[in-house]
Amino acid sequence: MSERLEIHGGQPLDGTVTISGSKNATLPAMAAALALPGGLLLSGVPDLLDVHTMRQLLTSMGTTITAPHNGQLFLQAPDTLNPNAPWELVSRMRASVCVLGPLLSRFRHARVALPGGCNIGHRPIDLHLRGLAALGADISISEGCVSARCSQLIGTTIDLAGPAGPTVTGTCNILIAATLAKGHTVIRNAAREPEVQDLATLLNAAGARISYAGHGTIEIHGVDSLGSATHTVSPDRIEAGTFAVAALLTNGRLTLQHAPTHALTDFLELLQQVGARLTLLPNALIVQRDGPLRPAHAIAQPYPGIPTDLQAQLMALFACTPGESRITDLVFPERFRHAAELIRLGADIHVVGNQARIRGVSRLSGAPLTATDLRASAALVLAGLAASGTTILHRIHHLDRGYQHFDEKLRAVGGQVRRLSESSG
Numbered sequence: 001m002s003e004r005l006e007i008h009g010g011q012p013l014d015g016t017v018t019i020s021g022s023k024n025a026t027l028p029a030m031a032a033a034l035a036l037p038g039g040l041l042l043s044g045v046p047d048l049l050d051v052h053t054m055r056q057l058l059t060s061m062g063t064t065i066t067a068p069h070n071g072q073l074f075l076q077a078p079d080t081l082n083p084n085a086p087w088e089l090v091s092r093m094r095a096s097v098c099v100l101g102p103l104l105s106r107f108r109h110a111r112v113a114l115p116g117g118c119n120i121g122h123r124p125i126d127l128h129l130r131g132l133a134a135l136g137a138d139i140s141i142s143e144g145c146v147s148a149r150c151s152q153l154i155g156t157t158i159d160l161a162g163p164a165g166p167t168v169t170g171t172c173n174i175l176i177a178a179t180l181a182k183g184h185t186v187i188r189n190a191a192r193e194p195e196v197q198d199l200a201t202l203l204n205a206a207g208a209r210i211s212y213a214g215h216g217t218i219e220i221h222g223v224d225s226l227g228s229a230t231h232t233v234s235p236d237r238i239e240a241g242t243f244a245v246a247a248l249l250t251n252g253r254l255t256l257q258h259a260p261t262h263a264l265t266d267f268l269e270l271l272q273q274v275g276a277r278l279t280l281l282p283n284a285l286i287v288q289r290d291g292p293l294r295p296a297h298a299i300a301q302p303y304p305g306i307p308t309d310l311q312a313q314l315m316a317l318f319a320c321t322p323g324e325s326r327i328t329d330l331v332f333p334e335r336f337r338h339a340a341e342l343i344r345l346g347a348d349i350h351v352v353g354n355q356a357r358i359r360g361v362s363r364l365s366g367a368p369l370t371a372t373d374l375r376a377s378a379a380l381v382l383a384g385l386a387a388s389g390t391t392i393l394h395r396i397h398h399l400d401r402g403y404q405h406f407d408e409k410l411r412a413v414g415g416q417v418r419r420l421s422e423s424s425g
């Protein structure tokens with residue numbers, strides 16, 4: 001049943017939030033299990049909707065998945081399976097496309113529905129397909145699906161640079177495919193996101209020979225088969241960044257346990273410019289204001305730049321920051337649907353092309369809102385927490401796709417947030 005959040009704003013958040021395992025590291029890791037005949041034991045798996053969807057997809061193919069302990073999954077893909085990723089699941093979660101590489105490398109055949117566009121803009125998979133074709137896959141598109149087949153993948157040099165920089169899940173797909181290709185593969189302009197490095201660590205634990213040559217170049221020496229692996233997913237840098245913004249927006253003080261600060265350097269630098277006082281502890285980060293907020297220009301770009309997945313949250317922050325701030329998104333230039341919802345709370349935002357100009361207002365005021373996509377949903381919850389009065393956020397399944405128990409975590413640090421079913425009054 002569909003649900004909504006009721007948010008009473010104006011309360012500073014105060015306390016400790018434990019950061020969960022990374023969604024974007026978990027999904028390709030789960031898909032990689034398809035290529036590991038010996039099975040994969042994953043720890044630090046977050047409890048969120050996209051993980052359940054990936055579980056459903058892999059199970060529908062024939063993978064056995066058990067949960068030995070809280071936060072753990074054991075995945076075992078048999079020697080023969082059904083290599084189809086249907087539209088019903090791919091349309092719910094684009095990361096389903098991550099099964100393409102592992103299916104092709106171990107089973108020599110994959111059929112995956114084309115993901116199409118989505119709420120954050122045009123999202124083609126041409127670079128994934130170009131890379132797999134360069135490795136020798138025979139690719140065809142019919143009835144809305146990509147079919148990829150090969151007799152043997154052969155190592156080669158692949159450039160994954162696209163018009164908006166490298167592709168993250170594309171790099172994951174090529175990395176897994178090249179692991180079992182014959183010979184040596186070089187990926188140039190590979191995505192440098194920590195989630196890709198997480199995947200490389202997992203694959204190496206299973207017997208792959210992947211090394212980083214610097215400057216976005218990855219070298220892979222193909223092996224005949226992979227074995228098994230045990231892997232712990234890294235903490236979620238986007239969840240940590242979201243709670244850091246929450247602390248600043250509500251003028252509170254949050255201790256973020258396990259925050260992966262090394263993976264957020266540009267973002268944390270920006271927060272300091274905006275007026276954050278950051279205190280680094282051995283395994284935690286304390287975030288609070290260091291005086292009044294100051295305007296800034298945030299440019300979302302590939303790693304190690306400010307993540308596009310934190311752009312909407314920054315827009316909520318800038319909406320309450322005196323002066324004029326700007327946000328430019330170089331990764332998804334059309335990712336501004338949340339601006340219209342923030343304007344309903346009283347924000348002063350103008351979007352032109354890939355840039356938003358935001359003039360801070362002294363106070364947002366609560367209103368009914370509709371969540372448009374995953375990260376936008378989080379931004380709207382944060383804005384609601386900073387606004388006066390009550391904000392109702394509808395369509396929160398977007399939020400549940402990517403945040404583990406977001407409303408519970410907020411309540412634990414003083415956020416006045418209630419989850420209600422759409423049918424209740």
Ligand code: UD1
Pocket residue numbers: 023024025027094095122123124125126127128129162163164165166167168169170191195308309331332333
């Ligand atoms: C991943 C993340 C998502 C994040 C995004 C950018 C996962 C599961 N999702 O998505 O949360 O917002 O990275 O950091 O990890 N592009 C092409 N051709 C392609 C593929 C991509 O032109 O074949 C373009 C896209 O339109 C976009 C840019 O490249 O402009 C980056 O997209 P990409 O890195 O592929 O995003 P995802 O991997 O889908």
